[in-house]
Amino acid sequence: MKIQPILPNSFGYSHKLKTDFKKGRLPIKYDLAGLPLTNKNVTLDHVIPKSLGGKSRLDNYVLATDEFNNLRGNNPLKDYITQEMFDKWAEQFKDLWVCGMRGVDYVKAIAEKIWG
Helix, strand or coil, rough: CCCCCCCCCCCCCHHHHHHHHHCCCCCCCCCCCCECCCCCCCCEEEECCCCCCCCCCCCEEEEEEEHHHHCCCCHHHHHHCCCHHHHHHHHHHCCCCEEEEEEEEEHHHHHHHHCC
């Protein structure tokens, strides 16, 4: 996957998901593309882009690197990840409670939005 230069994220979305990651309470290591997440590069990505009617809430957010978020833009996630990439990402949530939601339920909600 070719990564484009990092562009500043002008939206500045915030959510407990991102806050918990930055404070070390969410042990997620990589985003859906398999890129390593850090406090400096983490951002919230709307699974269904806000510009296409997506809501700003947990079941439509994933943590992503700035690189991946900028590369994807408002294109469908399914055009940028494979099932294998998704499964590897989902494994991180297996026994986790995410912002008051069971990790497996969170993963199912995200999968539904990506693949229907």
